[in-house]
Amino acid sequence: MGEELLQIENLSKAFGGVQAVLGVSLTLNRGEILGIIGPNGSGKTTLVNLATGFVKPDSGKVTFMGRDITGLQPHKIANLGLTRTFQIMRPYHSLSAFKNLIIPLNSPRVRRTSSGKLGDTDSVAIDILEEIGFERDARVPYKTAGSLPLGYLKRLELARCIVLRPEVIICDEIFSGLSMSEISSVIPLLEKLQIDGITLIMIEHRLRELFRLANRVIVLHFGQMLAEGDPGEVMENQDVKDAYLGTERSK
Amino acid sequence: MTTEARRKERLDRSIKVRTETLYALTSWREMGYLFVPRFVLIAGLLLLPLILGMYWQRVLCTAGIYALLALGFDFLAEYVGLVCLGGAFFIGSGGYISGLLNAHFGFPPLLCIPIATVAGAAVSTLVLLPCLRLRGIYFAIISFMFPLFAVYIIIALNVFGGTEGISALDILPNTWVEQYLILGVILFALFAFRRLVSEDIGLIWRGIKDNDQAVKASGVDITAYKTKAVFIAALIGCFGGAYLSHLYGWLGISLFAMDFSILPIAASVMGGMGTLVGPVLGAFILTPLSELLRGFGQLRVVLYCLILIGFIVYKPEGFMNVLQRKYHQFERWEVV
Numbered sequence: 306m307g308e309e310l311l312q313i314e315n316l317s318k319a320f321g322g323v324q325a326v327l328g329v330s331l332t333l334n335r336g337e338i339l340g341i342i343g344p345n346g347s348g349k350t351t352l353v354n355l356a357t358g359f360v361k362p363d364s365g366k367v368t369f370m371g372r373d374i375t376g377l378q379p380h381k382i383a384n385l386g387l388t389r390t391f392q393i394m395r396p397y398h399s400l401s402a403f404k405n406l407i408i409p410l411n412s413p414r415v416r417r418t419s420s421g422k423l424g425d426t427d428s429v430a431i432d433i434l435e436e437i438g439f440e441r442d443a444r445v446p447y448k449t450a451g452s453l454p455l456g457y458l459k460r461l462e463l464a465r466c467i468v469l470r471p472e473v474i475i476c477d478e479i480f481s482g483l484s485m486s487e488i489s490s491v492i493p494l495l496e497k498l499q500i501d502g503i504t505l506i507m508i509e510h511r512l513r514e515l516f517r518l519a520n521r522v523i524v525l526h527f528g529q530m531l532a533e534g535d536p537g538e539v540m541e542n543q544d545v546k547d548a549y550l551g552t553e554r555s556k
Numbered sequence: 557m558t559t560e561a562r563r564k565e566r567l568d569r570s571i572k573v574r575t576e577t578l579y580a581l582t583s584w585r586e587m588g589y590l591f592v593p594r595f596v597l598i599a600g601l602l603l604l605p606l607i608l609g610m611y612w613q614r615v616l617c618t619a620g621i622y623a624l625l626a627l628g629f630d631f632l633a634e635y636v637g638l639v640c641l642g643g644a645f646f647i648g649s650g651g652y653i654s655g656l657l658n659a660h661f662g663f664p665p666l667l668c669i670p671i672a673t674v675a676g677a678a679v680s681t682l683v684l685l686p687c688l689r690l691r692g693i694y695f696a697i698i699s700f701m702f703p704l705f706a707v708y709i710i711i712a713l714n715v716f717g718g719t720e721g722i723s724a725l726d727i728l729p730n731t732w733v734e735q736y737l738i739l740g741v742i743l744f745a746l747f748a749f750r751r752l753v754s755e756d757i758g759l760i761w762r763g764i765k766d767n768d769q770a771v772k773a774s775g776v777d778i779t780a781y782k783t784k785a786v787f788i789a790a791l792i793g794c795f796g797g798a799y800l801s802h803l804y805g806w807l808g809i810s811l812f813a814m815d816f817s818i819l820p821i822a823a824s825v826m827g828g829m830g831t832l833v834g835p836v837l838g839a840f841i842l843t844p845l846s847e848l849l850r851g852f853g854q855l856r857v858v859l860y861c862l863i864l865i866g867f868i869v870y871k872p873e874g875f876m877n878v879l880q881r882k883y884h885q886f887e888r889w890e891v892v
């Protein structure tokens with residue numbers, strides 16, 4: 306830990322009259338798992354979109370590995386090693402699961418790191434899927450993405466990022482919609498990614514599961530940073546309780 | 557009273573499943589299953605010039621041009637997600653470049669056509685490049701605008717022959733070269749496109765069609781890939797245009813006629829979107845049909861529309877999808 310991978314300084318974005326993100330600053334250190342929580346509409350996903358180039362910020366600056374990436378195109382940011390999953394998964398339904406990974410396997414980043422000698426992309430894709438629990442014996446990697454249950458789709462989404470061998474993966478609500486058993490199959494994957502040296506940002510509503518994983522948590526509320534600290538501290542914070550549960554009206 | 561509900565059950569023929577892998581090479585039956593439909597198509601197209609009379613040979617050449625446009629339209633719409641109504645622009649830019657090279661520099665047609673194919677595709681791609689960010693209907697409308705735009709520029713500036721056009725261009729050596737040139741290009745393009753869409757680049761295009769956000773997040777530059785797709789589709793369209801100007805030995809603003817943008821869509825709907833071969837065959841049916849209906853004058857358009865409406869209502873998936881289904885699957889009625 307220690308090295309600052311990603312710095313977000315004073316980032317703001319308004320959609321019409323709605324101030325989605327207002328003056329948020331944060332730093333991400335190499336090797337940690339940073340949780341970002343907040344009530345619905347607090348600007349979590351917008352923050353991810355701003356950091357990964359899907360939405361251009363009104364003001365502020367994003368620095369990744371010492372390089373200013375503010376306003377850079379999404380595919381360029383992904384090629385630098387800052388990747389993200391999507392909250393609403395849209396795999397390429399008609400393709401089999403492993404064919405879904407052929408697309409990132411053709412990105413400049415993968416081609417560069419494999420020095421052009423990727424060989425058979427199909428078998429590379431199947432190997433990666435097997436690593437994250439697509440049972441090859443049950444021919445799961447060969448099934449069409451549209452026919453897979455949600456737990457597999459979430460992992461497929463993660464695999465799409467892993468293929469790029471990124472520095473950072475931003476997981477946008479990777480637990481949402483999953484059953485307890487599916488979540489407990491995803492958690493070890495995330496822990497393994499951390500051991501492999503990938504830094505994670507997790508946007509989550511499932512606080513109990515998040516707090517098992519996260520080293521540090523940031524709370525957003527109405528687009529602004531409300532609190533920051535380790536999970537225990539944050540939950541004791543009165544402002545955070547008010548944001549989630551509402552304030553008691555004083556007489 | 558109970559009504560007996562029935563539904564059609566469709567199952568892949570076992571031979572289809574067997575021929576999906578290397579296993580197909582184990583017997584003549586399997587190989588024939590794969591080879592015969594392709595052979596019928598190739599032989600059928602190549603034999604056409606031999607059995608047709610003079611007039612219909614010319615129709616065949618025109619149909620070939622529409623077939624190339626339909627193939628390009630189907631490829632862009634179904635495999636890349638770009639509904640491109642710029643067929644007339646492809647024809648026009650290819651035709652004008654080829655014709656002008658011939659008229660001003662005296663290049664022979666067989667040199668003009670390849671140059672115009674590549675140069676026309678480059679021009680078309682450059683023109684469409686700023687619109688590639690648009691999706692769906694918006695891209696369709698803008699691409700439909702460019703041929704009209706080009707016509708008004710030619711008329712207003714009175715360049716490239718203005719409204720009169722340029723006549724007395726060199727024509728192709730003889731009718732056999734005319735016919736087999738276009739048929740050869742169609743067959744080559746058909747198999748090349750089929751191959752291309754199943755390569756990695758084809759998967760990336762399908763990814764862009766299904767979900768361009770995820771492709772961006774995978775570190776792939778979608779604009780670069782869309783540009784490649786448009787260039788490839790424009791290549792065959794511009795070839796058609798260049799060929800057309802040397803087929804009639806004439807170029808003019810009717811090379812930008814709306815027919816070139818519209819008929820390929822009709823051919824694709826009739827033939828079956830996404831099959832690639834369907835739109836080609838659709839063009840080979842629709843073009844002669846509109847010639848046959850020429851005697852009806854203005855009523856021709858009405859009959860033409862009726863045929864299309866018939867297809868949309870009764871066989872919206874197009875005849876090629878139906879034929880492929882009959883070939884690959886068997887059906888039975890099942891009581892539920």
